[in-house]
Amino acid sequence: MSREIDELKSTAGDYWRWALEARKLYIDLRLRQDPEIRSLYIRAADRIAEELREMAASTPGAMLRKRHLEAMEKLLRQEAEKLAGQFKNQMDEYIQTAVEAGVGYTKSILSSLFEEAGISTGHMNAMLAGVNRQAVEACWARTKKGLFLSDRIWEQGENLRGTIRDIIQESVAIGQDAVKTARMLERYVKQGKKTLASEYPKMMERMGGRIPGDISYEALRLARTETTAAFGEGTIAAARMSPSYKGMKWILSKSHPITDICDDLAAHDEGLGKGVYAPGNEPPYPGHPNCLCILVPVHEEPEQFVKRLKKWRSDPSSDPELEKWYNDIYKKI
Numbered sequence: 001m002s003r004e005i006d007e008l009k010s011t012a013g014d015y016w017r018w019a020l021e022a023r024k025l026y027i028d029l030r031l032r033q034d035p036e037i038r039s040l041y042i043r044a045a046d047r048i049a050e051e052l053r054e055m056a057a058s059t060p061g062a063m064l065r066k067r068h069l070e071a072m073e074k075l076l077r078q079e080a081e082k083l084a085g086q087f088k089n090q091m092d093e094y095i096q097t098a099v100e101a102g103v104g105y106t107k108s109i110l111s112s113l114f115e116e117a118g119i120s121t122g123h124m125n126a127m128l129a130g131v132n133r134q135a136v137e138a139c140w141a142r143t144k145k146g147l148f149l150s151d152r153i154w155e156q157g158e159n160l161r162g163t164i165r166d167i168i169q170e171s172v173a174i175g176q177d178a179v180k181t182a183r184m185l186e187r188y189v190k191q192g193k194k195t196l197a198s199e200y201p202k203m204m205e206r207m208g209g210r211i212p213g214d215i216s217y218e219a220l221r222l223a224r225t226e227t228t229a230a231f232g233e234g235t236i237a238a239a240r241m242s243p244s245y246k247g248m249k250w251i252l253s254k255s256h257p258i259t260d261i262c263d264d265l266a267a268h269d270e271g272l273g274k275g276v277y278a279p280g281n282e283p284p285y286p287g288h289p290n291c292l293c294i295l296v297p298v299h300e301e302p303e304q305f306v307k308r309l310k311k312w313r314s315d316p317s318s319d320p321e322l323e324k325w326y327n328d329i330y331k332k333i
């Protein structure tokens with residue numbers, strides 16, 4: 001087993017199964033999102049290629065002309081909007097699932113320890129559903145360079161439109177026929193720019209620098225980063241609502257070939273242990289796009305916390321901190 005998983009287990013202590021479960025949900029999500037987003041691009045390219053083939057069918061063997069490009073503009077605009085809409089729906093689901101995975105760890109701990117101490121968990125689900133909802137909202141409200149996530153998703157649609165439009169325009173310029181252009185578009189979106197150099201050397205020479213190597217790369221990167229951020233948002237928000245929360249540990253991912261900001265974040269020491277941040281002082285997560293570092297809450301040991309809960313249950317004044325949490329947070333829901 002990898003070093004980071006060992007570190008995750010030792011940080012979680014008795015709660016290691018739930019920590020692994022949360023990590024697994026998150027990793028499963030990360031693994032399925034790349035092919036899901038790629039397929040949105042592939043389907044868009046297929047529809048555009050289909051339209052080009054239909055044009056060719058009316059005048060077989062004809063070269064693409066300017067009027068064809070003009071006729072395609074409307075469709076490209078529609079496809080850009082469709083892609084952005086579908087991508088947004090996917091992101092909605094990714095954020096939802098990632099937040100839940102993050103919240104889930106603290107939820108499992110609290111529910112089980114409260115039950116063990118004989119305290120009703122009636123408010124627990126409502127409290128954590130609220131945390132969930134707010135964390136999801138926070139993800140959509142975050143901005144980067146002044147842009148909301150929804151704006152950056154919309155940009156991906158525009159990138160698709162711009163690139164495919166460029167390719168069709170270039171096909172018109174060199175007099176390439178519609179059927180060949182349709183095939184080229186499909187291959188490009190599925191396999192990337194590199195595969196086109198031998199078959200379409202003239203075209204690649206002229207516009208190689210203008211078209212991205214992989215048309216879905218930016219969207220994939222955006223999805224990975226925001227899904228990881230959502231997992232962190234849920235993890236931190238739920239931990240902060242928990243009276244057993246002691247700090248947040250940053251575990252460095254082993255897939256860091258070079259030293260970067262994450263090495264510093266994982267080496268942080270404010271007296272709570274290596275890489276552990278005090279509640280309220282959690283670092284921005286992820287450290288960078290494609291970051292696979294782990295953020296895991298450090299909670300009080302189960303026996304110790306259950307003992308505390310039981311003592312407080314029989315005498316609320318014995319633990320003012322728990323009493324305050326119970327009245328101000330738990331009961332407020």
Ligand SMILES: [Zn+2]
Pocket residue numbers: 252253262287288291292293
């Ligand atoms: Zn990292």
